[in-house]
Amino acid sequence: xxxxxxxxxxxxxxxxxxxxxxxxxxxxxxxxxxxxxxxxxxxxxxxxxxxxxxxxxxxxxxxxxxxxxxxxxxxxxxxxxxxxxxxxxxxxxxxxxxxxxxxxxxxxxxxxxxxxxxxxxxxxxxxxxxxxxxxxxxxxxxxxxxxxxxxxxxxxxxxxxxxxxxxxxxxx
Amino acid sequence: xxxxxxxxxxxxxxxxxxxxxxxxxxxxxxxxxxxxxxxxxxxxxxxxxxxxxxxxxxxxxxxxxxxxxxxxxxxxxxxxxxxxxxxxxxxxxxxxxxxx
Numbered sequence: 519x520x521x522x523x524x525x526x527x528x529x530x531x532x533x534x535x536x537x538x539x540x541x542x543x544x545x546x547x548x549x550x551x552x553x554x555x556x557x558x559x560x561x562x563x564x565x566x567x568x569x570x571x572x573x574x575x576x577x578x579x580x581x582x583x584x585x586x587x588x589x590x591x592x593x594x595x596x597x598x599x600x601x602x603x604x605x606x607x608x609x610x611x612x613x614x615x616x617x618x619x620x621x622x623x624x625x626x627x628x629x630x631x632x633x634x635x636x637x638x639x640x641x642x643x644x645x646x647x648x649x650x651x652x653x654x655x656x657x658x659x660x661x662x663x664x665x666x667x668x669x670x671x672x673x674x675x676x677x678x679x680x681x682x683x684x685x686x687x688x689x690x
Numbered sequence: 691x692x693x694x695x696x697x698x699x700x701x702x703x704x705x706x707x708x709x710x711x712x713x714x715x716x717x718x719x720x721x722x723x724x725x726x727x728x729x730x731x732x733x734x735x736x737x738x739x740x741x742x743x744x745x746x747x748x749x750x751x752x753x754x755x756x757x758x759x760x761x762x763x764x765x766x767x768x769x770x771x772x773x774x775x776x777x778x779x780x781x782x783x784x785x786x787x788x789x790x
Contacts, residue, residue, distance in 0.1 A: 524696060539720065541720075561737075565697070565737050567749050644740075649746060652750055671761030671762075674768065675765050679767075
């Protein structure tokens with residue numbers, strides 16, 4: 519990854535991340551989130567994780583953001599305005615807490631940065647073939663458990679979001 | 691090649707933006723989007739370290755995290771829909787009763 523492409527991608531990632539939390543309208547937040555996920559996918563490609571980049575585009579940009587947009591359209595994107603007076607203190611407090619948190623993260627990061635020199639990742643380190651090897655051998659159990667989790671999540675989503683019927687037909 | 695530390699710093703900043711979003715915003719949907727962003731930044735860390743050490747375990751970890759995040763979105767949005775149906779709001783300050 520060249521330095522210039524990293525700077526551009528990092529700038530876009532931060533810009534879209536700020537767009538998610540600063541937009542007044544939930545639809546704009548969702549669209550910023552879409553752009554953010556796409557920029558992160560490009561970073562994955564640059565980090566020679568091609569398979570994960572594709573998965574990121576399909577799962578996050580394709581499914582998650584579309585689900586968000588569906589729900590926003592379903593419940594209405596209008597956000598009830600909150601009284602700004604009571605929120606100002608919370609906003610300042612959250613910003614201070616965020617700055618402190620970032621400071622702590624940086625201290626930990628600079629204390630324990632990997633000193634292994636240049637990254638050793640091979641160009642095809644993240645190809646489908648390379649990822650599938652360990653995924654279907656060493657990490658087969660988590661992979662299968664993820665499928666069970668997906669099934670449970672699907673059933674849970676249906677049960678929670680299903681509209682309650684007033685008149686349930688009972689066969690007897 | 692840029693150093694891995696730059697990417698770690700970038701993902702730390704994105705994580706912090708997500709955390710501040712959770713604290714600042716009161717709309718349940720946007721809080722949820724911020725949580726997704728935080729998960730994504732941790733994934734970026736895992737991929738960057740997998741690239742640093744030439745080890746695929748980090749990428750597989752990130753793959754599992756993506757699967758869990760997808761499930762979490764489906765269930766979480768269903769819960770938000772149920773809340774809206776029940777209380778007609780997405781403002782979490784108004785949803786503070788455990789008994790619903």
